[in-house]
Amino acid sequence: MRDDLARAKRIGMEYGFYLLLLAIILVFTVISNSFLTISNWAQIAIASTFLLAAAAGLTLVLINGEIDLSIGSIAYVAATVVYLTADVPAGVSVLAALVAGLAIGLFNGWLVAYLGMNSLLVTLGLMIAYRGVALVFTEGTVKQAGDGVAALGQLKLFGIVPVIFLVALAFLFIFQWVLRETKLGTFWLAIGNNEDSARKIGIPVRRAKLAAYALCGISAAASGTLLAAYLGEITTFTGRGMEFQAVAAVVIGGTSLFGGRGNVFPGTICGVLLLIVINNGLGTRGVSPFVYPFVAGALIFIAIYLDSIKNRARQA
């Protein structure tokens, strides 16, 4: 009997969050006529695109038991690269932005994995430094993206599904594949479980972490590039506060801050959706937009409380 109870509790902890998401969608559907409409969901898709792209890579870093707070600034740097390359073909421009993200990610990973710096503090410092670098180039003003890139941002599949959303999804699925189906992914999970044991057993810990940061850099850069493409311009708000939103979404999606536990799909996707859907749903109901931060804060709080319970055994 006790085992059954424990089992039910475990299942509840594991899947309860997905049920919550479903319930919230249901409630909004019932109380709001404009919630479950194609145009509203197209809006939700657009709104979640940029956070999805950034959270995908951050999930990998968190699974390693590390963190990257510079992702918002990486996004802005990438968007700035899009501006600086406005005159070249769109493909080259996008590629340049992603390469910039990769380079920054590698640098972050090198500092954390090879020099052993604390990831929280070091990426907090870099968050400021990278944004400063980008601001020097944009002079703190709004800049235009190239016409080619801006056109890409408006592409729609079947006239309804935004391509940028599909690009973000592609990142999520690729990362999920890397996480679940490759050696690298297994190494990440092992490192997040217990870095010392991983090292003892012969896992290339430093290289694996470096790879996670590199992918995180690319994914953050993708987020900034997609935003630049969608807006057709680069605003100084690109990526502002994104690091905290992304951390929240990833953790709500069940990825542990203790490392070693979590997934991109469905976890992180649902975490992002939950935040966006609540924001959107409250909007369609005409609820004061000022309520949203409360709800979001409470959700994060509950999510991390559950996380700390799940990992209590490992903490001790």
Added chain:
Amino acid sequence: MSDASRSLVTRDSSVPRLWHWFSARPALLPVVLSVVMAVIFALTVPNFADLRNIMNIFGQLGFLGFLCIGMTYVMVAGGIDLSSYTVVSAAAVVGATVMVATETTLPGCFLMLLIGCVFGAINGVAVAYLRMIPFIVTLSTMVVAEGFAIWFTQAQSVYGLPDAFIDTFSARVFPMTLGITARPVGTPVAGIMVLMVALALGFVLSRTIYGRRIYLTGANEETARVSGIKVRQVKFATYVVAGAMAGITAMILTADLGTATTAMVRDVRLMDIIAATVIGGASLRGGKGSILGTMFGLLFLTMLSNAFNLLGVSPFIAMVIKGTVLVAVIGLDVLRTK
């Protein structure tokens, strides 16, 4: 390494003595940095050594100084507090609203302090009693506090504060010339307040039994617990102190700006707060740091900003430099502990 194979006392003689001496005194780094910077800026930056500018710097210490003191308490005990800067807004808007409504100063000030402490207590309960991770707990309080401020004011600024309040906290007292200026320059109350609080809380942290308990809790929570220190109470208390500091900051900033807004402290300032504390010798692992170090860390960063301002350096380049300074200091900390 087995205990048996170890000599009685290991002391690596290949490391220079000076380095040893230096790394055993982490508060020295920010002091030396500040002094060197002050001398360099005084010689190269026009108007830097002007008494009026010096007083400005002194007054600016009051804007972030309290938050830095709170952060030092929390970090010495082994935690971190990301929420304090938005708690300032939450406390400010409520306190200011009450001041406007009652046209008196005291109840509003008291409320600011109280709201700061409440948010601190929430953090403290979650970290100390529910055993949640400080970083993410305070991250969510940060979001909630900001949301609270926006909701409370419907995103409007609060105007019409009593003059008595503004005059008290943004006043300048003790005009002096020190023989270097023609016209006497007043000393900002904000600077005096932060100096006094720093002295008091610095004294508590470094000299009293309460402070020692905080250090020991941060140094090794388990050992402290077995030694009979009530580590949960200690950790809880540090967050409440941080909250109270946010409350005081709310008073000073509200008076300085003449209004309470939903973004009293900009988010990039969070980095300054943490940077000052870390430059001052604190470590995320806890058990290290001091108010003296932190205040000089803050002085260093404030002088840097001030000098850049005077030189007309782009604020963006200033961001790059500050971020790099923080990374360098963390790198130094890695070297120091190796």
Added chain:
Amino acid sequence: MTAKLKMEGVSKVFPGVKALDNVSIDVRAGEVLGLVGVNGAGKSTLMNVLGGIYMPEEGHVAIDGRRVELRRPADADSAGIAFIHQELLYFPTLTVAENMFISHLPSGQVPFSVDKRAARRRAQQALDQLGSAIRPSARMEMLSVGEKQVVEIARAVAQGADIVIFDEPSSSLSIKEKESLFAIVRKLKAEGKAIIYISHFLDEIEELCDNYAVLRNGRLVGSGSVAEVTRDKIVELIVGQVVSGPAARQRRKSGAPRLLLKGIRREGFLEGVDLELNCGEVLGLWGLMGSGRTELIRSILGLDPLEEGSITLNDSSGARPIAQAELLARTAYVTENRRTDGLFLEEAIWKNISATNLEQYVSGRMRVLDKGVEAKTATSMIKRLTIRAPDHTTRAANLSGGNQQKVVFAKWLNRQPEILILDEPTRGVDVGAKREIGELVESLADAGTSVLLVTSEIEEMVALADRVAVLRGGAVAAEMQGDDINETELMAAAIGTGAARA
């Protein structure tokens, strides 16, 4: 038929100790060798030689008659030697199959990918071979301790190890799990693996092993066929000739009762412990790992949960129930592991010593600490306990194990406690410091302190304890007094039935 594994004339010296002295053992394929001896007899050193962790000064290892060089753990791996450790090394959130093949995952067809199906299949094969019903896709954290151990064994099997070493594998298993462990060991034996089985339980040795080897003080003192030896003989070999001295010493008469424990219970660890600690005595708490010794202490001091039971303290104001927190405040507790909860490693000696007694240094309404008095206390403690350190400002981390332990003692003596609880007080401590610590404990007990001593070292227990309570399966199974406290009796009491936990 040549031996599968042969260790010949192996010697290993650590500074000041000859850990292994000319030890030779051999194991044939399809044979189980039981390796026994008290803690510190040299078993783990011997196995660390096999594991490539220590290089012996003399002697060599041969497999299938060919000499092998074991310089690092990887060499042992490729030589086909696998260890089943007492503390399992695993990743809780990974699956069984992933845990088994983490260091050589099979590659899939798509570049970079892992052939998970192949991994699961191979894991299934290995598990089937052991007759286990564990699913390869199950997550490790969902398994019981016994099941985790089976996975570890399956890993060894899957990697083709043909020499398997079990290091006290049964100490944390339930009876049922133990039976399935035995079945697996027999299966491995039938498949022709050479097995070394380390255990404290003689009945396990009798049941499982073909041969035995007894180590004492780093020397092989006896070996042969299990069929031709009695249990008493093995106990005698383990303990050795009782030299005159400690055993014949005068035991203290127990004074007035000081601490009374009744029905202390904590789910899964303690099943109702009754204990009485008196003034001016050393009460030994004896039992194997997992018998609940440390758990008992942590529970009554409020460091771990306590579900049921009463604690009564008898002091000048009479007998009364006492809260755990108050007991903690009045007790000196030398913990099992000084690095994790005994010391502030990064802090100076003086701060370590004053930590337990800060109130004593406080003056004035501001509650200021007097660092001068703190330093003075530390300096006098350094002198009293002959702590070898340049001065009181030395960081604890820079001291040797023995001196670190003395600092731990100093910090507790500073409190002038009525009750002193010692958990493995001389672990990782050199011989000189060990003797000094022993003398210190004696003098404290003479002065009226109540000492509760937990130790795994049999000589220490015999030398120091006035009374012994034997803990088994979370309850007091027996009590010994006076001359009953000798090595043979203690050994017998601990290994007795072999059922550590029901």
